[in-house]
Amino acid sequence: MELTLWTYEGPPHVGAMRIASSMKDLHYVLHAPQGDTYADLLFTMIERRGKRPPVTYTTFQARDLGGDTAELVKRNIQEAVDRFKPKALLVGESCTAELIQDQPGALAKGMGFEIPIVNLELPAYSKKENWGASETFYQIIRNLLKEKSTNQSINPDRWKSLGRRPKVNILGATLLGFRCRDDVIEIQRILSEQGIDTNVVAPLGSSPDDILRITEAELNICLYPEIAESSCEWLKKNFGMEYTSIIPIGISNTINFLKDLHSKLDLPLLNQEELENKSKLPWYSKSVDSNYLTGKRVFIFGDGTHVISAAKVAKEELGFEVVGIGTYSREMARKVRSMAKELGLEALITNNYLEVEDAIKSSSPELVLGTQMERHSAKRLGIPCAVISTPMHVQDVPARYSPQMGWEGANVIFDDWVHPLMMGLEEHLIDMFKHDFEFVDGHQSHLGHTSMKSSLAFDDYKDLGKDISKEVNHISWTASGKEELSKVPFFVRGKVKSNTEKYAISKGIIEINDEIIYDAKAHFS
C-alpha cells in the first residue's frame, strides 16, 4: 500500500478515456461500479467540453456480484452499440472490475458485432493514466491496422515518386494533455510553411476511419512520447514508417525537429536562416532588459516531455541555471535522468508532491516550472511559478491560442515564464531604492507575489531551514545576526540561514551575529 494524499496521474482507464474522448465515432464500454463516472467531469469541467465522454459505465453493484455480472456487461455493450452506433468499440475494466474477472473484452468479441472490438487490459494496480492512454492508442492502431500489415516498407521519400507533396501524421495529442489543442495547430502551420501536408492528426479529433488512413503518410511525428511512442514503434516495425522524436518546444528544438523531418523526407530545408527569426524569444532573451534573467535559479518538475524540453529552453535559450529537475512519470524516468546528468544534477522521480516541495525548498530556486501542484507549493514558499505540464487544471485550457510548441509556443513560453518574475529594470530600481523611506517593502512584484517580502519576520522563514532544525535548537541568533539575515534576498535566505547554522555547529558557535554570517559566507564560497 502506498499512502497518497494527491496523485499526479489518475488510473490507467482514465488514460483510455482521454483517448476515447479525443476521438470521434468511437465508444468505450467500461466495466465499473457507480462513482467511476467522476472522470466525466474532468472532461466536461476542466476542458469545458460540451459533450459527454463516449463512455458507458456498467455500474455494477454489490448485489450484482453474487449473480451474473457477465450478463450485465453484455447488456450494456449491446445497448451502447445500438444507441451510439460506433465505428469501433473499446471494452475494458476499471480497478474493481479487474478483480472480478468478467473479461468484458472477450464477452464483447463473442457477441457477433461487425465493428472492430478493442479489448483493453490496463492493470489498475500497477499502471497509471499516461501508460493507459499510450496502451489504448497503441491497441486501437494495432487492432485497426494489423490486417493491412505487409512486408513492404513505407519509404519516407516515396512522395517524390507519387508526384505530390510529402504527407505526415501528427500523433499523440489528446484531451487533458498540456496545450495539445494549440500545439497541433502550430505544428500544422509550420509544416504547411515547409510544404508538408498533414495526413492524420490522432488521437485528437480523429475517427477509426482516419486511423485506417495512417499508412497513407510517409512518416509519423511523435509529438508526445508518453502517448504515442509505442504506437510509432509499432508502425515502424509493421509498416517501416519512420518517426521523429525531437519535441519541437523551444527554438533550437523546433529547428532541429525541422532538420530531422526534412532529412528523413529528403526534402531540402530552404529557409533555414529565417527560422531563428520566426519567434521573438531569441531577441527578447538577448535584449538588455533580460540581463536580470541570466543565471536565475530554476526548479523544473512535471511530465517527461515538458520537463526535458523546459530544461533545455531554460538553460540554453533564457540563460537560467537549472538547480533541480524531476518527473512523476516512471516511464520517462530514464530520459529525465539523462537530462539531469547533463545538467550535473540528480533527477527526482516521485509521485509524492511533498517530496517535490521539500526538493524545491532545499534547492532555493527563484522560479519554479512545474504542475499546478508545484504552483501551489511555490505559492506557499513565496516563489514565482509557471505551469508547464499536466495534470490539467481549468487554467491550463486558456481561451486564447496558447501553444507550447513551435515559434508561437516559444513566444508563449517567454511570457509565461518571465512574467511571474520581476521585470528587469523594475528589479534594478527596487534594489537601488529599497532603503528610501517612500519604498513600501513587499511591493516588489508587479504580479503581487506579496509573500516574498524582504523583511519577513524572523519566524516566518525558520521553516526554510527545517532540515537541520533538530541539531540547531541550541543555537541562537543575535539581533545583529537577524538583521543581517533579513537583508539577504528572500529566495536564498533559507539557504544562507541553514549554511550559517551548519557552519556555526562545525565551529562550536552557539550565538550567530552578523560577523558569523560573513564568516560562513566566506567559508562556503
Added chain:
Amino acid sequence: MSPLELNKESGPREVFCGLTSIVWLHRRMPDAFFLVVGSRTCAHLIQSAAGVMIFAEPRFGTAILEEKDLAGLADANEELDRVVDKLIDRRPEIKTLFLVGSCPSEVIKLDLATVAERLSKKFIGKVRVVNYSGSGIETTFTQGEDGALKALIPLMKETNENQLLLVGTLANSVEDRFIKIFKKMGIEKVQSLPPRQSMDLPAIGKNTKVLLTQPYLSETIRSLQHKGCEIIYAPFPLGIEGSTKWFLAAAEAFKINAIKVHEILAPLTDRARKSLEVHKSILKGKKLFLLPESQLEIPLARFLHNELGMELIEVGTPYLNRDLMKTELDLLPQNTTIVEGQHVEKQLDRVRASSPDLVVCGMGLANPLEAEGIHTKWSIEMVFSPIHGIDQASDLAALFSKPLKRNEILSTKLLATN
C-alpha cells in the same frame, strides 16, 4: 399515501459514490482524518471532487492498494499498520481516524472493522480508529455520511438527559441559528452529530430525541433507534414550509405549544417570504427536472413547487427511504413522477423530450446539457452551501434562479461550444 407515481429504474448511472462525502465531512470535523483504503481511482476521485491542491496537506488520503497487496492478503494488516503509523507520526493533531472502505477493498473482503479495532487499541488514548464503507458498489454520494455517522455511534456515551439531537452535517452558521431558535422555544440542550470536533461526541440515550437535518441517514437512524433514541419524523428544514414543520415536529415531541413556535418563527417567515418573491418571479411556472444524486431531490422539489411555483417534470432520487421520506412525499403535488435509481441514457432522453427550463444534475452532465441549450444547476452545490432553515430559504431559491437569470443576461445566440 399520496397518489404519486413511484418508478424504479436501473442501468448505467452518473452518480458519485459514498467516498465523495469525505469532502464535507472533513471540513466539519477538523480533528479527524479520512483514510480511504482503495485504488488510485479512489484517490483521483476525491482529489477531483475536492480541489485538493489548495491544501498544504489535506485531512484525507488514500492507502492505494498495489499488486502485491492483492496477490497475498496476508500482509494487508501489516501494510495498513505501516501506512497508519506513518500518517499518525506525521499528523499528530489527528484525534479520530476513519478507515474508509472502497469498491476494491470490499471486493477483496478486506476486514477494516477488525483493523480499526486493533489500531484503536494500539493508539488508545491518542487516536480513535473507526471504519465504514464509502464504496460505489454499496453507497451513493451522501450515503457516505450515513456510514461515517453510524460508525461514530458506538463511541457515544450514554445519558438519560432530556435533549434534542440534530443529525446530519450542517454549516456551522446554520447550526448556531437553529440552536438559538430551539432555545427560544424552550429546548435548552441541543446537540449535533457530527459535532464540530470529532472528540466532542454527544452522549445519547432514551431521553434523546433525534431530528434529522439531512434526508440520507437511514442507517444512522436505525442505529440511534437501537440505542433507545426517539426519532422525530418531519419534513426536512429546506424552505419556509419544510423548516416550519421541522421546528413544529420538534416542539410537539418536547410538548411545546405550537402557538409559541409560530410566534418565534413569524418574523423570520415574513422576512423570508418577502425575499423569496424576486426568485418566485423568475421560477414560477418553469419546468424542473431533477436527476438523482444527493437524496435531497424530493425535499428540493417540494420547496421549488410549493413555495416558488415550479412545475415538476420528474424527480429522480438515487435511493428512496419511504419511512424517512413519507412526510415529504405527502407534501408533493399529486401525480408527481418520482424515479428511484437511474438509467442515465433513458433519463436524458426524457430530459430532452420534456424540454425543461432547468435541470438539476451532476457536474459530468452540466456542460453537455448547457451545450444542448438546456439550463442546469449542479446538485453538488446543495451539499456545500448553507441552505437549511427559514433564513436561508432565499439563498436556496437563488441557487435555482441564478442559472435562469444568467441565461437572460447572456445571449444564447452568441454561445457556441465545442
